[in-house]
Amino acid sequence: MTPRDEIEALIARVAMADRRAFATLYVRTSAKLYGICIRVLRDEAMAEDVLQEVYVRIWNRAGQYRANRFSPMTWLIAIARHAAIDRLRRARREGRAVEPVEIAERLYDTEPGPAQQAEARSEARALAACLAELAEDRAEMVRRVYLHGQTYAEMAEASGVKLNTVRTWLRRSLMQLRECLGG
Amino acid sequence: MTGREEDLPGGAEADAAEYALGVLPEPEREAFEARLATEPDLAQDVAVWTEYFATLVDHFPAREPPPAIFRRIEAALHGPPRKPIWRLLLPYLVGAVAGATMAWVAMISGVLLDPEGQPPEVRAELTGDMTLAVRFDPPGRTLAVDLTDGAAPEGRVLELWLIPAGRAPLSLGVLGADGRLVRVLPALLAEHMPGAVLAVTDEPTGGAPDGAPTGKIRARGAPLPS
Structure with a gap:
C-alpha cells in the first residue's frame, strides 16, 4: 500500500466513524499539518488551537473527501491551510497581527534549499518554475495570498492602489500561471 | 449582476x-460554489489549482505537536457534550414503548415541520433489550442518540448501525460511556438515512473490529421516514 493509498483508506474509515483509524491518521499526518500551522501562524498557542480545529473538521468532513477529487494529503493540507489562514486573518483584524518578525522568520521560515528542490514533486517544480516566470512582486503576491491569507483589501491598502486594480493584477498573474502550467 | x-x-x-x-x-464565492456543483470542468479546475498551491507547503518542516493536543481533539469530538435542549423537550420518548417486543415495534414521529419550512427533523426510538432515543436533523446532518433505558453489557460498547434497504449495515458510531452519541454525518452516510433501519449491537471496546456488526442486536427501530 502506498502512503497515499494508506491515507485514503484511513480517511474512508474515519468517514465511517472509526476512531482507531482517526488516531492512526493523526499519527501519520499531524506533524505535517502542525508544521503548516506553525509556519503560517508563527505562534505555537494559536497553531495548537488551529490543529485541534483541523482534526475536528477532518472527523466531521471525512465523508465529503472523495467528492472533491483532491489527493488525500492535498485535502488535509487544504483544510489545515484554510483554518490557519482564517485564524491569521482574525488575528490581524484584532490587531494581534503576527507580522513576519525577523526572529520569527529565522525560527520558522525555511525556504527550500537546492537539495529539497531536487527532491520536490513534479507539481511543486512546475509551480515554482511558473511562479519564477511572473514578475517577482506578482509571484510574491500569490505566495502571500496562499501562505499569509492576505486579502485584496489588505494588499490595496499596503500598495495604495484600488482594490480592483490589485485584483486585476492577481487574476492576470493566475491566468499566466495557468497557461504556463499547461492549463 | x-x-x-x-x-x-x-x-x-x-x-x-x-x-x-x-x-x-x-x-x-457563494455564486461560484453553486456553479461548482453543476459544472465538473470548473470543479476540476479548482482541484488542479488546489493540488498545485498545496505544493507551496511541501518544504515546510514537519513538527510533532504536543501530545496533549490529540486528547483535546478526542474530548472535543467524543467528550460528554452539553445536555442538548431537545433532550429536555422529549421526555415523552423515555420509556414510551417500554416492554414492546423487540422486532419492529417502534415509534417514529417525523413531525414538527419548522416555521422556516425546513425538512422536519426525524425522531425515532429503538427498542429491545434497551431503549434509545434518536434524533436526526437532515439539513445539518446532525445525529444525536441517547440511551434512555438499559446499559451495555459489562466490558462491551454499544454501536449504532444504519441498515439501508437491501444493503450491508454501515456504522454510525459507538456510544460513549455516558450512553450518548452526537455527530455530524458525512453526506454519503446521511443520504442513506431515509428509509433505513437503525439497530444497536454490543461490540468489543472500540467498536466492531472489521466494520461489520459482530454482537447481539440489542435494539432496533422501524424504517426511518423517506
Whole structure:
C-alpha cells in the first residue's frame, strides 16, 4: 500500500466513524499539518488551537473527501491551510497581527534549499518554475495570498492602489500561471 | 449582476483560481460554489489549482505537536457534550414503548415541520433489550442518540448501525460511556438515512473490529421516514 493509498483508506474509515483509524491518521499526518500551522501562524498557542480545529473538521468532513477529487494529503493540507489562514486573518483584524518578525522568520521560515528542490514533486517544480516566470512582486503576491491569507483589501491598502486594480493584477498573474502550467 | 465580468480579466477560470486561493469575495464565492456543483470542468479546475498551491507547503518542516493536543481533539469530538435542549423537550420518548417486543415495534414521529419550512427533523426510538432515543436533523446532518433505558453489557460498547434497504449495515458510531452519541454525518452516510433501519449491537471496546456488526442486536427501530 502506498502512503497515499494508506491515507485514503484511513480517511474512508474515519468517514465511517472509526476512531482507531482517526488516531492512526493523526499519527501519520499531524506533524505535517502542525508544521503548516506553525509556519503560517508563527505562534505555537494559536497553531495548537488551529490543529485541534483541523482534526475536528477532518472527523466531521471525512465523508465529503472523495467528492472533491483532491489527493488525500492535498485535502488535509487544504483544510489545515484554510483554518490557519482564517485564524491569521482574525488575528490581524484584532490587531494581534503576527507580522513576519525577523526572529520569527529565522525560527520558522525555511525556504527550500537546492537539495529539497531536487527532491520536490513534479507539481511543486512546475509551480515554482511558473511562479519564477511572473514578475517577482506578482509571484510574491500569490505566495502571500496562499501562505499569509492576505486579502485584496489588505494588499490595496499596503500598495495604495484600488482594490480592483490589485485584483486585476492577481487574476492576470493566475491566468499566466495557468497557461504556463499547461492549463 | 455587478458587471464585474466586464471589469476583471480571466472569467470563470480566474474565479476558480481565486476560489482555490480563498480570495474570491462574497457574494461571488457563494455564486461560484453553486456553479461548482453543476459544472465538473470548473470543479476540476479548482482541484488542479488546489493540488498545485498545496505544493507551496511541501518544504515546510514537519513538527510533532504536543501530545496533549490529540486528547483535546478526542474530548472535543467524543467528550460528554452539553445536555442538548431537545433532550429536555422529549421526555415523552423515555420509556414510551417500554416492554414492546423487540422486532419492529417502534415509534417514529417525523413531525414538527419548522416555521422556516425546513425538512422536519426525524425522531425515532429503538427498542429491545434497551431503549434509545434518536434524533436526526437532515439539513445539518446532525445525529444525536441517547440511551434512555438499559446499559451495555459489562466490558462491551454499544454501536449504532444504519441498515439501508437491501444493503450491508454501515456504522454510525459507538456510544460513549455516558450512553450518548452526537455527530455530524458525512453526506454519503446521511443520504442513506431515509428509509433505513437503525439497530444497536454490543461490540468489543472500540467498536466492531472489521466494520461489520459482530454482537447481539440489542435494539432496533422501524424504517426511518423517506
